[in-house]
Amino acid sequence: MAPRRRTRPWYRTRAYRLTRTLVVIVALVVGGVWWAGDGEPAGTVASGAVRDDGAASPAAAGTAGAGHGADARPGGDARGPRRHRSPAARRARPASPPKPLPHSRAASLRIPSLGLDAPVIGLRLDRGRRLTAPPVNDPKLVGWYTDGPTPGERGTALVVGHRDTRTGPAVFAPLERIRPGALVEARRVDGRTAVYTVDAVRTYAKAHFPDQEVYGDRGRPELRLITCGGAYDRKAGYAANVIAFAHLTAIRERSGVR
Secondary structure, eight states: OOOOOOOOOGGGSHHHHHHHHHHHHHHHHHHHHHHHTOOOOTTOOOTTOBOTTSOBOGGGGGGOTTSTTSOOSSSEETTEEOOOOOHHHHSOOOOOOOOOOOOOOEEEEEEGGGTEEEEEEEEOBOTTSOBOOOOTTOTTOEEEETTSOOTTSSEEEEEEOOSEETTEEOTTTTGGGOOTTOEEEEEETTSOEEEEEEEEEEEEEGGGOOHHHHHOOOSSEEEEEEEEEEEEETTTEEEEEEEEEEEEEEEEETTEEO
16 A cells, blocks of 8 residues: 655645745835835934024035925926935036126225225335335225236236234234135226135245245136235334235126126
């Protein structure tokens, strides 16, 4: 008599093992999709990514939900589904630099962050081909090098002012305190105002003054504000110069800015 064939339990069959594996794979896929789409609640902002005005900065737009700087459309609209852009793509494009202006003499110089508003006179080189300074009997004047570019013209314009005189502080006494990003407004005789933005402030010893770095043409309208600095000696005067570097960022017409 042939031996009786034993039947496998259902939980050990090949069909059951395949079904169990398929169920586990489906569960993992569904769980992974749910986890990837579970972001922060709307309105939350990453730590340290809030400007002074309370709006989310561009760097925080990826975690800002429906707050400032994020796309607030709920999913999509008639134009199709919402496209997720990187934080860099959401940043505002920088404005193109203004075109250089034609020749027109400087009339006044204003630096709002320093509370400075001064009339301008023309300066030339002396017999030693050195740039002169405004007269010491009027310490509130600034001097514009007349043989260089006028406000807004292409090239490097030079402005000189005293740090102090025998009677006290002069017009450029606070120049060392100017910071990158500050605005310098040079009003022209034709009524336009060339607005420069400060890039850097540096101090150079007069014995090692870098002429090319300070006076060199960068191929765009730039400005240098120059005064004395460093240690002071009663016989030799100041040992250094303070230079503020700036470039043209706007042209203000009589009725506005372009």
